[in-house]
Amino acid sequence: KKLNSILDFIGINLRVKVANKSPIDIYLDNLSNDCFKFFEKDIKKSSVFLKDDEVRKYSISKAYNNGKGNNLYLEFGVYKGGSINKFANYLSQKNLEIYGFDSFEGLEEEWITDEYSPIGTFSLNKKSPKVAKNVSLIKGKIQTTLEGFLNKKKEKITFVHVDVDTYTPTKFILGKIKPYLQKGSIILFDEFYGYPNWQLYEYKAFTEEFNPNEYKYIAFCTRQVAIEIL
Template sequence: MSIMNRPDHSRQQQTFTIQQALDLGVQHHTARDLSTAEGIYQQILKADPNQPDALHLLGVIAHQVGKSDVAEELITKALSIKPDWAEAHANLGNALMAQGKLDEAAASHRKALEIKPDFAEVHNNLGNALKELGRLEEAVASYRKAIAIKPGHLESHSNLGTALRDLGKLNEAEASHRKSLEIHSSFAAGHYNLHPFLLDPGNMEASIECMHKAVELDPESTNYRFYLGMLLDYSGKSRDAKTHFDLVENGARSGRAKLDAWRYIKSANDKIPPMVGSSFEGFKIGFDAAKSDGLVLEFGVRFGTTIRQIAAIANQEVHGFDSFEGLPDAWHNEPKGSYSTKGVIPSVQENVILHSGWFEDTLPDFINKHEAPVRFMNVDCDIYRSTKTVLDLLAKQIVAGTVISFDEYIGNETWRDDEFKAFQEAALQYGWNYEYLCFSFVSKQVVVRIN
């Protein structure tokens, strides 16, 4: 079978076989000339609508240009024709992942690995899906498999570091990020990923040096510029910080929101509170400050990642509350139901008791049975309404000495409308005096003590 391709330089038509056309399309595709490659693949499908390579590669292009639903359809059709195709299963997993279909993405990656067990990139991508599903230990295992197969796989080392950080294994996480920079010292994200592990309120120089390198390697990143400016400003080098902050001010709204939050944090206490690089460090500071006996609570459990960390620190009974059905309302660009576990309850330690349901339904009965003050609570509600519900219902039990960790408090574009707003209103309504014990723009966390 032959197809007609575009005219050559002599303006005479050339006839290509399907394989020749595929080879030409792949050449353009590899050169990132996606439009030309797409046209060639479409010509092939006109000649043979069930040509699996053209369907697959057209699906890959659809994913590359953000049309992952189209990619899913095309690659699924290719696999119906050629089912034992590791690369197509892997790319279908990528398309599903982009749509938030995490379980299906993981299944596609596992299918690819059944066919091709030594596919390092797919072990990495499976790790990404498992990480998003909150199955961090499994994600770590997948990243380690990728590294065992391909020790120089930069992305796997970087992703392993992030997963280990989320597990609270900070020394191992730092080592993974350092390894990524041994592999590729010009990896800007690697320098950014390393900087939180080097934060030291008494001496920020090592962390500042990391962010200087990140900015040198990617000077257009206003995100890197914000972090470098913040570290310089925190260290009293406000004139040096201004150069970077000016660029952030003229950049994307997300950067301006971070800068607004930083200026708020600077002014909120008499002294700028310590900066930490992970939620786990924030929890440790919070528990060290939570001297009084009382309840330990979490609102927004989802996959159980943070409640497991809290339970390991608390040395007492911990209560977690979540509907496990996702957000009760739309949250700006996130639709209602986002972050659902589809009713799946996470595995937690024996000292954790989970209460499934909406806060307004489960918390009143709990309060009737548990009248003790709150010692420590982690509020990971994201949205204003849910945070307000928690604070209003527990207001009488939030007393001097109560420590509250808020996730998603700073750093989002809409931070002033979410958990921050709910707490500020509650503090005014209930007369709470408070101080910030620490903050993190990496985890968007603040830890507050009621005084």
């Protein structure tokens, strides 16, 4: 009897949850389906991951193998250093370094997904996080620091991690780095698709700067997408 009561309770709760599915729940379900349909052909030809750490490991190793270890490894949007330190750990085994660009003042424009992130979200009040020895931080607004950095280095780019979330800085970054990319270069986007309004941010900036014949998709995660330059 006790078991039957428990099963009845579970059944009732499941029915209530199904019956009370909100319009937003339905919208988000449809959003996932729409994203899959939009990228279906590319997803089926790509590597697929459930965890962001896995797509990051895949992308950095793919870039290293394609570039034979040479040239620049860059991250845009360092925040607390979580991802750049993991990239650095991999690269330290190859005696390579990675450069991280961030103002540490947070978002420069609002970002509206399934959450509202106003200007300044993710700010560290200009304080740099602790990073590995083979990480060099380029501190300041990316629109101010990137061009001079590239002109000084005069090197091709092997790997890029774009994690600035919104349209304007993403478009600026892609426009400036494009001449330095080469066949086999990898760009990993952290917030490319899979959430409300995704078409307005990293995806929009990317598709405005690159033609379909210049790249191919190589990996998909829940929001992260990696592309390879052809």
